[in-house]
Amino acid sequence: MKAKSPMELYELLPKTNCGECGEKTCMAFASLLIERGKKLEECKPLLEEEKYREKYEKLKELLAPEVREVVIGVGEHAKKIGGEDVLHRHELTFFNSTGLFYDVWDTMSDDALKERVDRIQSWQKFYVGEFLKLDGVAVRNASGDPKRFAECVRKVSEITDLPLVLCSFDATALEEALKIVADKRPLLYAATKDNWKRVLELVLEYKVPVTVSAPNDLDGLKSLAVTFSQAGIEDIVLDPGTYPTGKGLETTLANFVRLRRAAIAEGQKDIAYPLLCVPMTAWLVYDNEIDAAYWETVLATIFTIKYADIMILHSIEPYALIPQITLVANIYTDPRRPVAVTPGLRALGSPTEESPVFVTTNFALTYYTVESDITSNNIDSYLLVIDTEGICVEAAVAGGQLTAAKIKEALEESGVEEKVKHKTLVLPGLAARISGETEEATGWKVMVGPTDSGRIPDWMEKNWPPK
Amino acid sequence: MARKFTLEDIGKLLEKYGVLELEDVKIEGDIELEVEGGVGVSSELLATLQAALQSSQMISQFAVQAAHGLFGILAIAKLAGYPVESVLQSLGVPAAPAAAPAEMAPPAPVAPAIPEELVAAKFEVGKQEWVGQIEEVIIGATAADGGTRENVVKIGGDKTLPFYGFEYQNPNPPRIAIDCFDMPIPLAKAVREHYADVMEDPGEWAKKNVKKFGADMVTIHLISTDPLIKDTPPKEAAKVVEEVLQAVKVPIIIGGSGNPDKDPAVLEAAAEVAEGERCLLASANLNMDYERIAKAAIDHGHVVLSWTQLDINDQKTLNRHLFKLGVKREDLVMDPTTAALGYGLDYAFTNIERMKIAALKGDEELAFPISCGVTNAWGAREAWMKESPIKEDSDWGPREYRGPIYEIVTGLTLALAGGNLFMMMHPGAAAVVKEVTQTLGGFKEVEKEIEFENWLTWTEK
Known part of the structure; x- marks a missing residue:
């Protein structure tokens, strides 16, 4: 963004501190605007009152x-x-995760x-408190027949509401498909140096986003983008070609890298x-x-990190999908997000005085994984979350952030002693090393759980209640 | 599609083009113009052209100097950076201003917004200049330097971000070390099948890593020295190091068990028997008596691996301490910690990327090659677990294909962040990471030519 300081934005805000945006002051709102924590449209007066129109535009x-x-x-x-x-990503965060479209x-x-x-459309994978899902479908005109393509697009659009990419170098095929699904705002793929005039006509008529494609020809790519932009088209996607080896x-x-650097470091609007x-x-x-599928995932890895905003992929085998979508989730996680959850005792399900007490760390990833493994398997229990400064079990044991003393302290503060009658703790398998010390320090019986919380159900069957 | 163009819009447009005032123009009331056809090529400009065509008495009164009427407007537009020539072409008007231009303009309906030709353009972008460079560190020593290795391995020396060969060529490709252990250890099935025959014999294991799996180096983890495992005495563990040095001729990395109390003694003993071989000692960290590791490396001619846990400031602190103890800049490699895909890889990625950028920007305390323990990827349950413990998940499919790809994606991600050395486990994963990093680094010419466009019509055989 062009704005360099909150002050610059504040000057253009109403400065009434009305609080409608949820912030106490316009200055606080400005600070959030600059880190993209709030949207300008959350300032209602700015949107609604005529006198602010010009400032809003600025x-x-x-x-x-x-x-x-x-x-x-x-x-x-x-x-x-x-x-x-x-x-x-550490300079702020990446915002809109790479769109994963499967063909x-x-x-x-x-x-x-x-x-x-x-x-x-039904594929999903649980990850840190939510289900990751695939973004859309890319329909390829492999037949070369426009009617057949349009028919295929129609069928796909009847099965799913997922966004579509319409892939053909034949403008007639794209047009036939647009007649059916233009109102679903598909992305056209693609305008090239050969078909661009007819594709431009289609985009003007149907008002859909369009990909301009010039494989390994950045001058040609820019030429297409500038031509479309001057024709009044704003929703452009660039395809510089993907060569696999x-x-x-x-x-x-x-x-x-060069395209993205031109856009961000040099502010070259015409290819941004x-x-x-x-x-x-x-x-x-x-x-x-x-x-x-492996090499496709290798390419997906490289370009998830280096600036692809949308990808077209083929394999829908789990061994390709799981790493692809997990990497997108990782790279697009806001690095400003706290690493740690609040420590303390959590009741999962409806624990009784017979229920186990599991110990884990307050590293967010560990916590959510353990929590979902326990709740997804309907195990009523207590989860004692130790403040390990946001470090995972194995590293915290090695680094001294997860110690018998810390567990003792957390145990006493939690008051779980009054809630269960067995005085038994279950340590993570990766903290086995400190089980003896923990037993000594706390006076509780310590059991060592599995090294992966996914195996808690199995472990429960064999070990709980303790004999 | 029709668009209304009001007097106010015309006013704005003129303002945009720097026309401050219209002399002798009287417009009373609001004028509305309908523009038919595609609104494009700067819709404003077209609409204005249409206004000009339909209202020549107004145009002729514009106080513009360049020419009359239509061309006057176009001259202004051109100054403002609009592609006037292409508009003129689309209108069927020659680009050079001719006499009596207003009469040459074609009658309505207006020409479409689509130009005859693509707008010519040239893409250019500057290079990123850096002031810093990563140290080049040599691991291993040949006979000429007092060792017995057949070759040395150079890592680091980076002048720019990884694989940005379009700016500067980084001198060394990332290197791969494959792990072996001083005792049989539990391994994921997909890994175990490759090592089951050599697990009892670290020398044979090391040999297999090099001969069969193409490792640039071998890491021997003296894991049995952990008091909670076998508590193997340091002297005995050092014998395994000798064995491995005998078995392979590539440079080696010596790892302890990770026990902070025991490791100093283990690595001291190992450093002594490997005197002069320039091994990488893994590792010194802030939670142990790192002085002993530093001293062992200095006394016996080895390189120190400086290991911290996802914390740039800790890394700087430890490096500083190690230098104070006498470790030379060319004798230090950093391990800022590898977390697996899905289990903190984002932290590891950004931590390494920040270090690399800081170093290239001139932070000398971070200007060292980076080692990544990619084997950690096998800690991700998706890498080894038979099926998802989460009932609502879609089927995870066969695990034998999930594990290696977790290791590949973890390694490749950190290579893109700036890793220089990768300690890996699965031979297939190691081969893929090597292949792709060599390709991206410009160290591989072989290529199967493809026509990019063919993906669109490709069908499975």
């Missing part, structure tokens, strides 16, 4: 992210991409198509658009399914 300009934000799809599944402001093609049988779309891959990385990456080009190189 603020909007000052706060606009360096990379344009583009929305694909409509409704609850709409996927925002781009909108980034920094080159390295279907118009030569699939109806049954295969339905099954695949269903798998894409060798020098081609090295150059592809260079292209992504989201970037599209196609890891599925791995399938053009590898014949073996596992090799191809």
